[in-house]
Amino acid sequence: MDAIDQSASDIHFQPQQEFVEVHLRIQGQRIHYKEIPTAKYKLILAYFKYTGKLDIGESRLPQQGVISYKQADLLYTLRISTLPTNNTESLSIRILPQESTQSLHELFLFPNQFSQVKKWLNNKTGVILLTGPTGSGKTTTLYAMLKSFINEYNYHTITLEDPIEKNLENALQVQINQSSGLTYQAGLKAVLRHDPDIIMVGEIRDKATAEFVFHAAYTGHLVLTTLHAKDTHGTILRLLDMGIKKLDLQQNLIAIASLELLPLKLQKFNKQRAAIIERLEGQTLSCALTQPKLTHTTDDFQKLRRKAFAYGYISEESCY
Structure with a gap:
């Protein structure tokens, strides 16, 4: 082909x-x-x-x-x-x-961003949210994060996906099937009875799924999931619009990462792309949750693209 x-x-x-x-x-x-x-x-x-x-x-x-x-x-x-x-x-x-899942180290362009994401994985409970448009690498990053967990710790990991995109060793992967009644909501209820340490939800698509994601975090689970949003601040506005209370976000949201994939121009990286992320965490996340409607003016992606161009990773065309 x-x-x-x-x-x-x-x-x-x-x-x-x-x-x-x-x-x-x-x-x-x-x-x-x-x-x-x-x-x-x-x-x-x-x-x-x-x-x-x-x-x-x-x-x-x-x-x-x-x-x-x-x-x-x-x-x-x-x-x-x-x-x-x-x-x-x-x-x-x-x-x-299906043959391979990129490691976190291979996925990110800058080592400091790789190190930061690894720190998020040390949390025992809470929600890690990946955002971006279709094709931005959200699901690939989710798999890489789960692979990192599974390789380092003996955590009971369950995924809910629609559809299952890759086979993941040592994890229970559940295929959502709307026609047979296995919705995200039904699947999440069943998953919680299996005492998982980590839950991966393929995508938050509606209010009910969002509510279950934050409920799972409240009950002592680490939840990794994705959401379609323009950027990190837009993610907060979308969750609030879905009816998630600000208190739930403050109590459970560990970090939001908005992803963008850059095509690498170096010959040894032929036909490969690497991720850069705009992230909200710690104090910056707390401030964003306090004033979610405040206009976000800092273009972190633009700064990172310029840095990638300066290092020779990408072409000038990809910089803008």
């Missing part, structure tokens, strides 16, 4: 009137790959819907599925998604390598 050879994270099939455009997302950039005839696309769509156990006859509703794929003795999970469009369906495929 050319997409894997080019280290693409996603494949997008975008139907037009007379043909279908195929795009690859490589290092966060969406790149036009080629165009294929509509008749050929229909065969590809039918194949992926069949192998992903989707309803081939259903074209009016969005559908999701997962396929295992092997290339050059390496295992990948293909997360497929269809979306109804005018007279047809679009198809999106997320490519998830």
Whole structure:
């Protein structure tokens, strides 16, 4: 598969009137790959819907599925998604390598940020929140954090994911299945009965999930999770908007990290990206919780990008 050879994270099939455009997302950039005839696309769509156990006859509703794929003795999970469009369906495929999970040390561009995240993991209870847009590395960082826990301590770790993106050794991974009734809320209730030390919730999507996350922290668990938000201060506003009380945030929130992935230009890092983070913790987090509506003017990402450019890690184009 050319997409894997080019280290693409996603494949997008975008139907037009007379043909279908195929795009690859490589290092966060969406790149036009080629165009294929509509008749050929229909065969590809039918194949992926069949192998992903989707309803081939259903074209009016969005559908999701997962396929295992092997290339050059390496295992990948293909997360497929269809979306109804005018007279047809679009198809999106997320490519998830299964063979390895990056360590925290490999993931972060700057060692001091790696060291700070490691300190967060020493907490026995509380909530660590990772934020950022789709494709910013939130889930990859979550897996790296859990891997670090599991390798160093004999902690009972349970994850709730929709879907499970990578297999994680020595952890119990629970696949959310809305159609069968296994929602995040039902899963979290069951997880708490299994006496975990660490809980990973794939994503806070609604008020009920947010409430359970902070309830789990109150009852003596360390919870790692993600939330879609523009930045760290925006995360606080989103949680307050979901109905989470400021007192709960003050009592349980350990840190918020907003992630951004930078494409590395050095030859030895070919086709790799590394994370930089804007973080709220300690006193800065306390101040942000006290005045959550205060305008956030410091662009930490811009400072970090300039630092990365000065060290020669990224191109000038990636600096802005």
